[in-house]
Every structure is written in C-alpha cells, then in structure tokens.
Amino acid sequence: MILSLRDLVVSFRAPAGDLLPVLGPISFDVADSQFVCVLGPSGCGKSTLIRVLAGLQAASAGSARYQAQLIQAPSADIAIMFQDPNLMPWRTVLQNIALPLELRGMPRQQRHRIARALLPQLRLNGFEHAYPAELSGGMAQRVALGRVIVQQPKVWLLDEPFGALDALTRERLSLELLRLRAGGEQTVIMVTHDINEAVLLGDRLIVLSRGPGTIVDDINNTLPRPRHVEMMYQPEFIRLTRRVRAAIDKPSG
Ligand SMILES: Nc1ncnc2c1ncn2[C@@H]1O[C@H](COP(=O)(O)OP(=O)(O)OP(=O)(O)O)[C@@H](O)[C@H]1O
Ligand SMILES: [Mg+2]
Structure with a gap:
C-alpha cells in the first residue's frame, strides 16, 4: 500500500x-x-x-x-494541483513548469531542458515564452499539470x-x-x-x-x-x- x-x-x-x-x-x-x-x-x-x-x-x-x-x-x-492553476503571472510557461525543479536548486539550463521536453505532450508547443495572461483556462491548467509532472512524483x-x-x-x-x-x-x-x-x-x-x-x-x-x-x-x-x-x-x- x-x-x-x-x-x-x-x-x-x-x-x-x-x-x-x-x-x-x-x-x-x-x-x-x-x-x-x-x-x-x-x-x-x-x-x-x-x-x-x-x-x-x-x-x-x-x-x-x-x-x-x-x-x-x-x-x-507527492505533488499537488489545485482547481486554480496558481501560475506566477510574471513568469513564462516554461519558467512556471520548471519552478519545482528551481526550488530544488537544479541549474537553469537543465531544468529548462526538462520542462521544454514536456511541452509537446502538454500540447503547449510554441507557448514556452508566453505568460499566463495570454493562455486559455485549459492551457493554464496544462501548465499546472506540467508543473506536477516535471517533478516525476510517485x-x-x-x-x-x-x-x-x-x-x-x-x-x-x-x-x-x-x-x-x-x-x-x-x-x-x-x-x-x-x-x-x-x-x-x-x-x-x-x-x-x-x-x-x-x-x-x-x-x-x-x-x-x-x-x-x-x-x-x-x-x-x-x-x-x-x-x-x-x-x-x-x-x-
Ligand atoms: N483552515 C481552516 N480553518 C477552519 N475551517 C476550515 C479550514 N479549512 C477548511 N475548513 C472547513 O472545513 C470544511 C471542509 O472544507 P474542505 O475545503 O475540505 O471541503 P471540500 O469538500 O473540499 O469542499 P468543496 O467541494 O466546496 O471544495 C469546511 O466547512 C471548511 O469551512
Ligand atoms: Mg475543495
């Protein structure tokens, strides 16, 4: 269990x-x-x-x-995702997805490479430099989901x-x-x-x-x-x- x-x-x-x-x-x-x-x-x-x-x-x-x-x-x-995507408005899609890795102290290049690799599966190709205000509700939730997945939690x-x-x-x-x-x-x-x-x-x-x-x-x-x-x-x-x-x-x- x-x-x-x-x-x-x-x-x-x-x-x-x-x-x-x-x-x-x-x-x-x-x-x-x-x-x-x-x-x-x-x-x-x-x-x-x-x-x-x-x-x-x-x-x-x-x-x-x-x-x-x-x-x-x-x-x-153990990663958690809420109803509200809770994205940081001053950060791009890529920076938002990479945030948990940043908090772990992973170097910038490495965390951005890992986050970027998730964009196709999240259907966020071409949006890595977009800001949350430019996203639809569904896209914002996909970013929030990316922030969960990037941590590779159990x-x-x-x-x-x-x-x-x-x-x-x-x-x-x-x-x-x-x-x-x-x-x-x-x-x-x-x-x-x-x-x-x-x-x-x-x-x-x-x-x-x-x-x-x-x-x-x-x-x-x-x-x-x-x-x-x-x-x-x-x-x-x-x-x-x-x-x-x-x-x-x-x-x-
Ligand atoms: N920090 C807190 N202090 C006091 N009461 C709280 C606190 N957090 C939640 N509650 C109360 O606990 C109860 C359960 O809240 P909870 O948010 O877990 O419900 P929920 O099932 O998620 O509801 P919903 O479906 O509306 O999201 C509510 O009555 C709420 O007011
Ligand atoms: Mg609730």
Missing part, C-alpha cells in the same frame, strides 16, 4: 473556541498505481483530505502514511483540477490526463464533482458523506483501459454513475 489512512480526523477550532470536526474518522488504503476519485458534497472535507496527504495539514487524530511513514511535511514524491494529488473549465474542455483535458500518465505507474488521488469524469478516469470511486466526511461508498471500477468517451454510453458505465449518484444522495446520519 502506498498510502494508508487510519481513523483520520481533522478538526478546526471554531471562532467560539470549540473544535469542529470537518473530516473523518476515515480509513482506507491505496495500492500503488491506483487511480482514486473522491466525490462528496461541498464542504465535506475533500480538500482537507488532499492537504493532509500533501503534508500541508496535520491530522487531529488517527494517521496518514505514505510508504508506511507518517506524512508530516510536503515530500518530493503520487499525484489533484483537487478539482478541471473544475473551472467548460464541460468539453474538461472532458478533453481529463483524457489528456490519462495520456500523460501513459505508463500508468503513478498513484492518483483526484477530487471531482463530476460523476462522469470520476467513472471515466478512476479505478476506484470513494464517495464521502456530508461533513465531517466519512466513507459512504467505495466502488471498484473495472471498466477496461484505455478509457474512451464512447464508454459513457455502455451499461456498466451507467450502472457505476447511478451507484455513485445514489451514494451522494444518501441521507446521512
């Missing part, structure tokens, strides 16, 4: 001073190379879960482990990476995501609100309850790979979307 959560709880202190649980208790294990999609109502703790896995948020109780080690700080093996944490895009751009980008993960060896935890997207991408679909989020359903998605948009019309695809939908709609308590 590459990731392992045991009775994880995250609480925040309310303005009045009392501790409010926002996530958990939640336990699950993620196998190496699994693509997990996490769904659940707004405010149920999905981003909090991602932040714990990224080492950006401490557990209040229970544990989160990566390769059996407690996650206590960000690690080079785990990709994606928090609604395509949430701000229109439906067709998002569908195209989610298939590009699968292509970019071509070998399929990375472990992915992706939060999404889009049930079709989750079923199209995931090996496993975890549905959380209203906050504090606990697991309502944990669904194995055995649709074959490579995945195609045409699969969305197959009975098995529709069965899975219905099951996710039912879990989301299930009254809690």
